[in-house]
Amino acid sequence: MSGPFPINFLHFGWIDAADVLLVTVLLYQLYKLLRGSVALNVALGLISFYLLYLVVKATGMELLTKILGQFMSVGVLASIILFQQEIRRFLLSVGKATALERVRSWTWGRPIDGPPLSVGPFVEAAKSLSSKYTGALICFTQASDLSAFAESGDRLDAEISKRLLLSIFNKTSPLHDGAVIITNGRIQAARCILPVSENPDVPASLGLRHRAAIGLSEITDAVVLVVSEETGAMSLVRHGVVYRDLATAELRARLNEWLLTGDSRAKAMGAATNAAV
Numbered sequence: 668m669s670g671p672f673p674i675n676f677l678h679f680g681w682i683d684a685a686d687v688l689l690v691t692v693l694l695y696q697l698y699k700l701l702r703g704s705v706a707l708n709v710a711l712g713l714i715s716f717y718l719l720y721l722v723v724k725a726t727g728m729e730l731l732t733k734i735l736g737q738f739m740s741v742g743v744l745a746s747i748i749l750f751q752q753e754i755r756r757f758l759l760s761v762g763k764a765t766a767l768e769r770v771r772s773w774t775w776g777r778p779i780d781g782p783p784l785s786v787g788p789f790v791e792a793a794k795s796l797s798s799k800y801t802g803a804l805i806c807f808t809q810a811s812d813l814s815a816f817a818e819s820g821d822r823l824d825a826e827i828s829k830r831l832l833l834s835i836f837n838k839t840s841p842l843h844d845g846a847v848i849i850t851n852g853r854i855q856a857a858r859c860i861l862p863v864s865e866n867p868d869v870p871a872s873l874g875l876r877h878r879a880a881i882g883l884s885e886i887t888d889a890v891v892l893v894v895s896e897e898t899g900a901m902s903l904v905r906h907g908v909v910y911r912d913l914a915t916a917e918l919r920a921r922l923n924e925w926l927l928t929g930d931s932r933a934k935a936m937g938a939a940t941n942a943a944v
Contacts, residue, residue, distance in 0.1 A: 713746065784852050785827070786922040792832035793894050793901050794915050802896030803836045804846040804876050806861070807926055811887035813855075817848045820859030827854055836894075846879065846891075862886065866907070873909070880904040890925050892918075 720735040789805060796803050825831060835842045835857050845858035864882035880891035884904045891904040901918050903910045
């Protein structure tokens with residue numbers, strides 16, 4: 668007897684319980700990753716196809732089993748092609764959960780203490796652009812590397828300021844058509860091209876800017892600020908989810924929550940308090 672729960676000829680032990688639990692957690696995480704995207708429907712179709720294959724094989728239908736077996740033999744390769752974006756997001760989330768991300772922030776036993784990112788210039792610039800119905804697209808780099816997208820535009824490596832952001836997104840500026848990428852507290856590049864989301868569930872009311880923001884957030888962990896040129900509404904996009912029609916205070920609160928760590932948030936709030944005094 669290999670375990671405490673014998674069922675006829677089956678022996679369900681602690682290892683089996685741990686195995687089932689881990690598979691359940693893995694399937695739940697995959698469901699969370701695919702939820703709300705067209706990939707979920709594709710995954711359900713593949714699972715249904717596999718269950719059909721098992722039934723056909725169990726009933727002894729040799730010809731149909733061989734035909735379906737040929738499709739199953741290339742199932743792994745087909746899944747990699749179909750779910751390449753989802754697999755990338757899954758591996759990214761796994762990498763962020765490991766200690767490697769903590770190790771990257773330490774140098775010779777001391778944490779790298781860079782200047783905290785101030786969300787004030789972005790909020791004030793978005794508010795001004797919104798009042799003038801001027802579109803804007805600002806991407807904040809997190810753990811994912813956005814260098815490939817930055818190379819599609821014009822590199823600036825400039826200090827962040829409200830006036831510079833307003834100048835970039837001015838309708839007469841040659842840099843206004845595209846996205847601005849923020850990395851390490853600086854404006855890395857402007858006029859950048861982003862991948863457009865192919866999710867059919869995206870509302871038709873959202874334009875190309877929002878679809879580009881959703882597309883980037885689907886394959887990276889970047890936070891994207893969008894100002895609509897048609898309505899002037901300010902929105903944030905994260906992990907493929909759009910938070911629309913944000914007020915200035917809510918926009919500031921969400922940016923502080925998503926972009927600043929605990930220490931950086933405290934420093935930024937302290938700096939804002941000193942500036943107000």
